[in-house]
Every structure is written in C-alpha cells, then in structure tokens.
Amino acid sequence: MADIGELYEQNAQAVYRYIRSRGFDEDTAADLMQETFLAAWRQQQRFEGASRPLTWLIGIARHKLADETRRRERERARPVPAGESAEDFADAADSRVLLESAMASLAPEQRELLALVLVVGLTYAEAAAVLEVAEGTVKSRMSRIRAALREQMEGA
Amino acid sequence: MRCEEIAMLLPELLGGSLDAHAEAEALDHLACCAACRSELALWSRVKAVAAAQAPPLPPVIRRRVGSALRRQTGSASLRTAASMLRDTALITQKTIRLSLLCARSGLPEGA
Numbered sequence: 001m002a003d004i005g006e007l008y009e010q011n012a013q014a015v016y017r018y019i020r021s022r023g024f025d026e027d028t029a030a031d032l033m034q035e036t037f038l039a040a041w042r043q044q045q046r047f048e049g050a051s052r053p054l055t056w057l058i059g060i061a062r063h064k065l066a067d068e069t070r071r072r073e074r075e076r077a078r079p080v081p082a083g084e085s086a087e088d089f090a091d092a093a094d095s096r097v098l099l100e101s102a103m104a105s106l107a108p109e110q111r112e113l114l115a116l117v118l119v120v121g122l123t124y125a126e127a128a129a130v131l132e133v134a135e136g137t138v139k140s141r142m143s144r145i146r147a148a149l150r151e152q153m154e155g156a
Numbered sequence: 157m158r159c160e161e162i163a164m165l166l167p168e169l170l171g172g173s174l175d176a177h178a179e180a181e182a183l184d185h186l187a188c189c190a191a192c193r194s195e196l197a198l199w200s201r202v203k204a205v206a207a208a209q210a211p212p213l214p215p216v217i218r219r220r221v222g223s224a225l226r227r228q229t230g231s232a233s234l235r236t237a238a239s240m241l242r243d244t245a246l247i248t249q250k251t252i253r254l255s256l257l258c259a260r261s262g263l264p265e266g267a
Contacts, residue, residue, distance in 0.1 A: 004229050008222055013213045021210035030217045034224055041229050100205050111206075114167075118203040119210045123173040142167060149202065 004041045011054050012037075014120045015061050021115035022065055032068060036061040055126040058116070062130060095153075102152035110145050113138065157181055162192050166199045172250060186257050193261035200258050 015036055019029040039060050040047075047056055103111065109131075116127040124142070128135040162185050168174045169182050186192050 016213040017210040030221055034221045037225050103205050114206045117167045117171045118206050121171040121173050
C-alpha cells in the first residue's frame with residue numbers, strides 16, 4: 001500500500017465529501033477524516049489490495065460515522081441529515097428546489113448511495129462492497145431512486 | 157448498447173468511475189440519442205444537488221489534517237501544487253465534455 005501521506009493526498013477530497021454528504025459539519029468532518037486516515041494507517045496490514053484504497057477508506061469512514069452517530073445519540077444530539085438544508089437554495093430555480101425536495105424525501109440509504117456513486121466516484125461494485133450488499137442490489141436501488149425522482153418531478 | 161443499458165451507466169459516467177471502454181460506448185450513444193441525453197441531464201442535476209450537500213474539502217482543512225496525520229504517523233509526504241493543478245485540469249476536461257452533452261439535450265445540466 002502507498003504510504004499514508006500519498007494515501008491522504010489522493011483520497012482526502014473524496015473521503016471528506018462523503019462525510020459531509022452524511023450531514024456532518026465542517027469541523028466534525030475534519031475530525032472524522034483524520035480518524036479515518038489514522039485508522040487506515042494503523043490497519044494497513046489488513047488492506048488486501050483487492051479493491052481501490054478509496055473503497056477501503058470509505059468503508060472505514062462509514063464505521064467512524066456510525067460510531068459518531070451512536071455517540072451523539074447517547075448525548076441526544078443528532079447530526080443534521082443531508083437534504084434538510086433546502087433553505088440554503090431558496091433563491092435557486094423552481095426545478096432545482098423541486099429536485100432538492102424530491103431528493104430530501106429519499107431514504108437516508110438512498111441518498112448515501114447517490115453520494116457514493118455521483119460525488120465520491122465509486123463504481124456500483126465498489127459501492128456494493130462499502131454498503132455490504134450485492135452489486136445487483138445497488139443497481140436495483142439505483143433504478144428505484146431514478147423512478148422515485150422522475151415520479152416526484154413529473155407529479156409535482 | 158440499448159438505451160436501458162446506457163441509462164444504468166449514467167450515474168457511474170457522471171461519477172467518473174466508468175472504465176474507458178464503457179465510457180466511450182456511452183458517449184458515442186449519447187451523441188446520437190436525445191432521450192438518453194435528457195436522462196443524462198436529469199442525473200447531472202441530481203449530481204449537482206448531491207454535490208452541494210457534500211462540499212469540497214477546504215484547503216485549510218486539508219493542510220491542517222495533513223499536518224496532524226504527519227505528526228501522528230511520522231510521514232513526511234507533501235502534496236505539490238503541480239499535482240493539485242493536474243488533478244483539477246483532468247476533472248475540468250471531463251466536466252466540460254459532459255456539460256456539452258447536457259446542453260445538447262436542451263435541459264439545464266445544473267452541474
């Protein structure tokens with residue numbers, strides 16, 4: 001595996017954006033990103049090289065996010081879920097607001113899949129590995145997302 | 157490739173994860189299929205919203221976390237300005253190609 005500095009420089013952007021897509025603020029995302037890369041450095045013997053390092057890193061980040069969410073739940077402070085910040089875009093075109101509303105109504109795991117494929121840049125196979133489901137499941141989820149968005153956009 | 161197969165590839169195309177062969181095939185099809193370009197425009201708008209909810213890494217945070225990791229792990233690698241510019245140029249080229257296809261669909265591409 002590449003050394004941690006190289007791993008960080010090549011993947012920090014994607015890991016950070018994945019964490020932000022899950023609704024965490026800038027400072028928390030920075031902390032979680034640091035924890036993710038530190039954990040990767042400590043666990044590097046376990047990286048088998050069968051996948052891209054990014055897929056492995058996103059898998060580690062996903063567990064860190066779950067730990068953080070559980071910690072916050074214990075403190076009764078929840079992260080703001082992605083998709084609830086529509087007021088940030090209030091002056092955007094109607095169709096964009098409509099699409100944001102349609103996306104906000106998707107299930108959290110559907111929004112996570114969109115972020116993994118469209119923003120982080122994982123293939124369906126890589127997203128399936130991160131989400132621990134079959135590739136076919138990812139494809140059928142993607143089809144359902146498309147159908148739901150079309151229906152909401154056209155039915156509005 | 158049929159339109160249904162192309163439609164399934166569009167999110168990976170926009171995410172930049174398609175292999176070169178599939179990407180070339182998808183782009184060839186899109187160049188002559190208005191229905192698939194319309195589909196691409198929809199996914200492009202979905203990507204724009206998803207991307208807005210996942211802001212890019214601010215340089216100050218990249219440096220801060222990078223420094224902390226170097227202290228914690230003893231690594232001395234630093235990213236050069238040249239490598240950052242190269243990455244930006246590659247992403248920009250790809251975005252321009254996809255934006256042109258979306259523009260041809262007559263719909264706002266939104267990215």
